[in-house]
Amino acid sequence: MSGSISVPGYSSSNRVPGFYLALDNTGANTASMARRVLIVGQMLATAPAKAGVPEISGGVTDAITKYGAGSQLHIMLRDYRTIDSTGEVWVLPLADDAASQAAxxxxxxxxxxxxxxxxxxxxxxxxxxxxxxxxxxxxxxxxxxxxxxxxxxxxxxxxxxxxxxxxxxxxxxxxxxxxxxxxxxxxxxxxxxxxxxxxxxxxxxxxGGTQNPTSLQTALASLGSRVYDLIAHPYTDTASLTAFKNLLDNNIGRWSPMQQLYGHHITALRADYGAATTFGLAQNDPHGTVMPIADSPASPMSWAAQLMAVTAVSMRENPALPVRGLALTLLPPTDAGRFAFDERNSFLHDGLSTFTVNDSGTVLTERLVTTYQENSAGVPDDSYLDIETLLTAQVCMQDMRTYLASRYARTILVADGSKIPAGAQATTAQLIGASAVARYRWQCTQLWAQNPDTFAQNIVCENAGGGQVRLKLPYDFANQLWVIAADIHFTKS
CATH class of the missing domain: 3.90.1160 (Baseplate Structural Protein Gp11; Chain: A, domain 3)
Known part of the structure; x- marks a missing residue:
């Protein structure tokens, strides 16, 4: 048993009497990931900000100074702050494209x-x-x-x-x-x-306005390793949406296991029912949300900013909460421009999100979905339907990573069944799996996930050799309550 306990910073060659205590925080980390959002848009040609360089927002007045009064970034930040006054906001300024024309x-x-x-x-x-x-x-x-x-x-x-x-x-x-x-x-x-x-x-x-910034893809590549939960932008052209889709891709982008940066982009589309449906059917991005706004006087950039704001506030409260019935401070479409029930239901099957307008004229979110509709085999796939699924997955994955990293940052890996002396910095694949089960149970108490016993029964832990442990974690994320249907039986007396 001699030497099985490691005390960080203490030299085993010490012979000087005394009490030597080291502080070990590996079991005490309860911190969560910083929640921040990003606004992407254009600044004025006369503005002093450096295009393509993300920076934290100093508020609406700061946006006027850096990006210009009436610029896309000024308007989007202003409208975002009407709903979320406390969240951390970053800005990615873009310059107008040299080949573009103004509307x-x-x-x-x-x-x-x-x-x-x-x-x-x-x-x-x-x-x-x-x-x-x-x-x-x-x-x-x-x-x-x-x-x-x-x-x-x-x-x-x-x-x-x-x-x-x-x-x-x-x-x-x-x-x-x-x-x-x-x-x-x-x-x-x-x-x-x-x-x-x-x-x-x-x-x-x-x-007559033409050509959104072609610098977008290069600017997005400059984001580095900072995590942004949500990204709002005013673009719906194919090139821009492709740039965001590639940025957040599951295999090569910010959702890939090699990056683990995550995020979700939100925008809005000015279109009637027919044009919106055509647009929606052409999209297929699990990390993108588009809201058709018909003839609302408010610009799509304002809608995108406020949709991100209500989502960010809801995510900080609990990522599994439905982003539903949340008020936007925007002028609604005309009565003729408001989408009917059957149109909204169609949108939700075509990768488009929906809103309603109450009797006072207040715009309310109804259901935010992703544009993902088919898997790689071309088969209909609803696994990434709701934005809440992605928000919850992000939070759970970040939390699990932080938890395991805190416990196993500097650890010897031995075969399953090995006898590990008390206090030794060593573990097995099965012990790591047990830690994952424990953390999943905690996540269930936060109502992010459910059925912890099933998770414990079906988890797979493998020592793959070469110091690698591979886990199959059978997550069951919490659902959202969308529908209550009842059959009313009545009698007459």
Whole structure:
């Protein structure tokens, strides 16, 4: 038994009398992985931030300074912080692509105004109130629109006026500018909004934006080994979605056993039912979530930021909790643009997520799913259907890794059945398996997983030689309650 107990830092050649105590924390680690999210988007050409370099966010004011007021990153961070005010947020700024074009639109005015009032113009979901006086001509109103817009630096567009026509140009070049909408009096007379008598407004929605940043793939490669639980971005073009899919791939990406960095990306799509369905059927990414938003005045980048925010808050509470019924602070689609029950059910079979709108006009998450629909054999596969499954898997895997690493960081491996002296830094594959079972039981108490006895019965532990232990861990993640169905039997008396 002599020498079987190792005391870190103590020399066995010591002959000086005394008491020598070493602190060993291998059995005391209760820390969990840091939870952080990443916002990916474009900055303005005049902004001082270095494109392609991730950095921690210093808040909305900091975003204005570094990325520019009205930039994608400013708007996304602002909208994220309306829901999650405490989570750790990082930002990956991108420059507009050199070959891209900015989306443009126009506002054509006619007058003169026959009554004083306020023209309630909306750019995205931002109200731009424009004062109108009796007799104002189209030229005067157009100039006043430009002045009113300049007073709101967070707008994602710039405006200029000539001959009663306001030209609207997206601040960031690229395809995303095509999704910025304009509207007038969106709340209607019930909301106290109307166009002053004598004035008419014709909107030509933004279009013509081309080419999202081709630097995205290179920028994503710069993320290094920092873990980001969730990534929000405004892109739905094939090249960008492929870059995110490769980043998070199970075999070569951040979900692979050689990286173990994990993560999940979230974006939104401006499309009607038919276009959204076509888009969804073409996707197949277990680590991506896309929300169709129809004609919501809010831009997809705002939806992506807030969807990530409610998911991040829910994940910190418990990753297995359904991300359901959580409120977003965005203007909803019109009544005609809200997807019906059968359309939403179809979306959930086509890799697309869903939301509802309550009677007060509040947008509520309904079900967030991944775009994964088929396995490598082309067979329908629902194993990665819900985002909660991936969130829970990530937390369980991180926790199991931390637990085992703390207990077996510097250990001798011997064959199963070997007699190990008390206190010796040695173990067997079976003992490691027993530790995994113990930790799984603890994870079940957190309601991340279930059926610990089944796990214990079916775990496989193998000493593969060469100092390698291989485990087959039969996880059974917790489910989410989605449906309660009942058959109502009634009688009459």
């Amino acid at each position: 443009t639109g126009s506002i054509t005015l006619t007058g003169p105004a026959l009554a004083a009032g306020t023209l309630p113009l909306y750019i995205a979901d931002q109200l731009v109130p424009v004062g109108v006086s009796v007799g104002d001509t189209a030229e005067v109103i157009a100039a006043n629109i430009v002045a009113a817009a300049k007073a709101i630096p967070s707008l994602p567009v710039t405006l200029s006026a000539a001959a009663g026509i306001v030209t609207v140009t997206a601040r960031n070049k690229g395809l995303c500018g095509n999704d910025i909408t304009m509207g007038v009096a969106l709340l209607g007379t019930a909301g106290g909004q109307s166009v002053p008598t004598g004035v008419s407004v014709a909107l030509a929605q933004l279009a």
